[in-house]
Amino acid sequence: MIEIFNKFYADLEVDLSKCGNNNARIAVLDKRFMELAKHVFNGHFDVNGEYEIRPLDIEFYFHQEDGFVKEPQMYHKGALPYFPMFTLCPNRSGVDVTFENKKQKTRASFLIRGYEYKDVGGKPEEIEEYVNTESSSLKVDTEGNIIEHFRPQYLWEDLFGNASIDKSLTIKWVDGPHNYDESDIIPSERLNVKALEGENRRMWRFTNDTYLREKFGLNK
Secondary structure, eight states, X not given: OHHHHHHHHXXXXXXXXXXXXXXXXXXXXXXXXXXXXXXXXXXXXXXXXXXXXXXXXXXXXXXXXXXXXXXXXXXXOTTSOOXXXXXXXXETTEEEEEOOBTTTTEEEEEEEEEEEEEEOSSOGGGOOEEEOBSSSSOOBOTTSOBOOOBOGGGHHHHHXXXXXXXXXXXXXXXXXXXXXXXXXXXXXXXXXXXXXXXXXXXXXXXXXXXXXXXXXXXXX
16 A cells, blocks of 8 residues: 555656646645545455454545645644654544655645444354444435445544553554445545635545445445
């Protein structure tokens, strides 16, 4: 996964240098984040070989310390040191996966807003598995679009709750066999993030629509 984010920055530096205004930069980032979302939804976190966390709904954040694209509500920026690539950062919103770039003086991350928890140990009939929604079934609007709200703060416990003083906590990223395309993923505006004056909407929230519909037996 780190290679994917390194390629993201290599391509992005070239593309952003051609943009004359922020709306053009936002349009580039819309496309680049969609490509990253495809890779994120392809895999999962393996926690101590005992359970898996699969991201299903994520929000991207992007802030240039010396550039034009700013993220007023971003937590990790300014005089703070840069995180190593793919660092997990718990915060009051939930858990961010960071991919900052010191050379380009850029802060970037995605918040895991919705996810699936799956216990991979024990007998099949005893395996615990759930999607962290507010209810046991997804909500849809009159047009059939998923409008479910997830509980990102639950990830504090689900991702780190297996730690103890008697054993280490090992969290590994595992790529999967899925090949999602843009028809599988729904982009939308991030929740509780104010739009910046003079800018187009930042469609930086991505939901794995196909996976959720198959999980809950919903038709498109």
